[in-house]
Amino acid sequence: MARPTSALSAGELTARQTIVRRYWLLCLPALVLLVVAASGPLLIVLAYSFLEPADYSGVIWNLSGEGWFKVILNKDIFDDTVSLADAHMTIFWRSARLSILTTLLTLIVGFPTAYFIATRPKTHRQYWLFLITIPFWTNLLIRTYAIMEVIRNEGILNSSLMALGVIGEPLQILYTDTAVLIGMVYVYLPLMVLPLYAAMERLDFRLVEAGYDLYATRFQVLRRVIIPLVKPGIIAGSILVFIPSLGAYVTPRVLGGGKNMMIGNLIELQFGEGRNWPLGAALSIGLLVAVMAALVFYVRNEQAER
Amino acid sequence: MAEPTPSRRKTGRPFSVRHIPGFTAIAAACFVMLYAPIVTLVTYSFNGGESIALWEGFSLRWYVSAWANDAVQEATVRSLVVAVLASGIATTLATMAALGTTRTGPFPGRMVIYALINQPLMVPEIVTAVALLIFFAMIKIATGYTGLAYLVVAHAAFCVPFAYLPIRARLEGMDLSYETAAADLYATPWQTFRYVTLPLMTPGIAAGAMLAFVISLDDVVITEFVKSAGQDTLPTYMLGQLRRMVTPEVNAISTALLGLTVLLLTAFFALTRKRG
Numbered sequence: 001m002a003r004p005t006s007a008l009s010a011g012e013l014t015a016r017q018t019i020v021r022r023y024w025l026l027c028l029p030a031l032v033l034l035v036v037a038a039s040g041p042l043l044i045v046l047a048y049s050f051l052e053p054a055d056y057s058g059v060i061w062n063l064s065g066e067g068w069f070k071v072i073l074n075k076d077i078f079d080d081t082v083s084l085a086d087a088h089m090t091i092f093w094r095s096a097r098l099s100i101l102t103t104l105l106t107l108i109v110g111f112p113t114a115y116f117i118a119t120r121p122k123t124h125r126q127y128w129l130f131l132i133t134i135p136f137w138t139n140l141l142i143r144t145y146a147i148m149e150v151i152r153n154e155g156i157l158n159s160s161l162m163a164l165g166v167i168g169e170p171l172q173i174l175y176t177d178t179a180v181l182i183g184m185v186y187v188y189l190p191l192m193v194l195p196l197y198a199a200m201e202r203l204d205f206r207l208v209e210a211g212y213d214l215y216a217t218r219f220q221v222l223r224r225v226i227i228p229l230v231k232p233g234i235i236a237g238s239i240l241v242f243i244p245s246l247g248a249y250v251t252p253r254v255l256g257g258g259k260n261m262m263i264g265n266l267i268e269l270q271f272g273e274g275r276n277w278p279l280g281a282a283l284s285i286g287l288l289v290a291v292m293a294a295l296v297f298y299v300r301n302e303q304a305e306r
Numbered sequence: 307m308a309e310p311t312p313s314r315r316k317t318g319r320p321f322s323v324r325h326i327p328g329f330t331a332i333a334a335a336c337f338v339m340l341y342a343p344i345v346t347l348v349t350y351s352f353n354g355g356e357s358i359a360l361w362e363g364f365s366l367r368w369y370v371s372a373w374a375n376d377a378v379q380e381a382t383v384r385s386l387v388v389a390v391l392a393s394g395i396a397t398t399l400a401t402m403a404a405l406g407t408t409r410t411g412p413f414p415g416r417m418v419i420y421a422l423i424n425q426p427l428m429v430p431e432i433v434t435a436v437a438l439l440i441f442f443a444m445i446k447i448a449t450g451y452t453g454l455a456y457l458v459v460a461h462a463a464f465c466v467p468f469a470y471l472p473i474r475a476r477l478e479g480m481d482l483s484y485e486t487a488a489a490d491l492y493a494t495p496w497q498t499f500r501y502v503t504l505p506l507m508t509p510g511i512a513a514g515a516m517l518a519f520v521i522s523l524d525d526v527v528i529t530e531f532v533k534s535a536g537q538d539t540l541p542t543y544m545l546g547q548l549r550r551m552v553t554p555e556v557n558a559i560s561t562a563l564l565g566l567t568v569l570l571l572t573a574f575f576a577l578t579r580k581r582g
Contacts (some may be wrong), residue, residue, distance in 0.1 A: 030402065038422075089410065138524075141524075142347070154360075
């Protein structure tokens with residue numbers, strides 16, 4: 001589609017500049033909307049993270065590093081001793097741990113599933129794929145609610161385990177970290193399967209066959225041939241699952257029951273009952289930086305693969 | 307493509323290079339895991355009893371009671387109004403942006419445009435939600451306006467990339483020669499757009515509009531933070547309900563939303579698959 005610019009005369013170049021201006025104008029309304037209601041407000045959050053909290057809510061326009069200070073440290077109100085903010089550390093650790101576990105579990109389940117779909121006859125693949133896509137587009141809250149119904153004390157998981165005599169009384173899964181983990185694996189699984197499938201669809205099975213011809217076992221072929229070839233898909237899927245897991249809000253709120261907070265819930269708390277907007281703003285920027293770091297890692301990796 | 311090679315082992319099935327033991331079982335488990343909760347949820351929306359765990363016969367009573375619930379009705383109307391307006395705005399702007407980014411070669415600043423358009427896909431929703439809460443709180447104090455426009459603007463913004471991507475894909479797959487031919491036949495740029503480009507890109511626009519609509523309809527986090535008091539949409543109403551005793555009414559609402567999503571998605575796939 002691109003026309004070679006080098007072959008253009010001076011007159012054509014100015015004409016091209018007019019055209020480029022016209023293209024910019026076409027994009028302008030979308031860009032204005034996004035700057036006003038997406039990118040711009042992020043700068044306000046950054047500014048707020050350096051202000052003082054007001055008593056009720058909002059901020060006092062005084063420069064202060066307290067918001068950032070409180071992210072990791074606590075100052076005792078009586079003797080001013082500084083200590084690590086244990087409650088926050090617990091939440092950060094939970095967020096990191098659950099996000100990593102979610103990524104690993106979705107990979108363990110998603111990899112064979114994507115492989116299964118990619119090895120179906122070509123005409124069938126789109127139907128299998130559609131089955132993955134429907135949950136992907138289904139309301140996150142509905143899916144979280146659906147999993148809540150399954151794991152609650154009277155839910156089908158507990159009642160079938162009890163009917164089978166495996167357990168004597170219902171397992172308390174709901175409102176634990178395990179519940180949040182199950183929920184996140186459930187809601188983010190399609191995000192792992194789709195990029196893995198995209199990578200496996202392009203897999204050249206002649207290479208797999210060559211591996212077997214050279215007396216490789218199934219496991220060796222998987223480890224030495226298939227996994228290296230679909231590595232870009234593995235990384236893409238992991239990033240796509242890890243990023244929303246780290247910033248998860250709905251799933252831990254519904255399945256964690258208020259106690260088992262993740263960073264997203266901690267941020268909300270500061271804008272609600274916590275009434276510390278600068279701290280909430282600092283936490284938001286921190287989360288944003290963590291996510292951006294993961295994205296940069298992904299883009300670097302993608303470029304290295306090419 | 308590789309066909310199964312003849313059996314190397316003396317017993318068992320013929321050796322297949324594609325087969326990996328256990329993978330099919332895990333895949334089957336994965337599909338069951340994905341659908342069992344949804345199927346359970348839908349099933350219990352038809353439960354005759356109060357319980358979401360005990361089956362007491364088929365009934366539509368929860369659909370009737372959800373339909374008769376004023377709060378649900380209001381939230382439904384609000385969800386639809388916001389989704390229609392937001393996806394309309396997002397699709398219009400995304401169509402213009404897609405035309406601006408695909409009908410020419412690379413031009414300076416194109417990467418900035420891409421980054422801005424895709425920004426809602428990269429920033430965690432909770433961060434955008436907090437940012438909008440702060441920003442709109444300032445405007446609310448300054449102007450005193452607390453209407454639905456905040457929700458519409460917020461939704462329109464995060465819907466833009468979802469509308470933009472299918473439209474851009476459609477435009478990139480289109481042959482420029484039709485437009486060149488129209489221009490050669492003395493069509494004005496507007497005529498070329500109106501009679502050549504627009505009809506050709508319509509399936510992409512429809513697909514983009516549908517995704518934007520679904521995304522807006524499903525949003526919980528940003529809506530929860532941006533809405534003024536008494537401005538519940540269907541998802542935020544449900545989120546509020548989940549804190550209390552849940553009745554199968556929530557299942558009925560979920561099932562209705564689910565049905566709408568599946569319907570729109572099927573249409574989306576029909577629209578985008580035509581080109582093969």
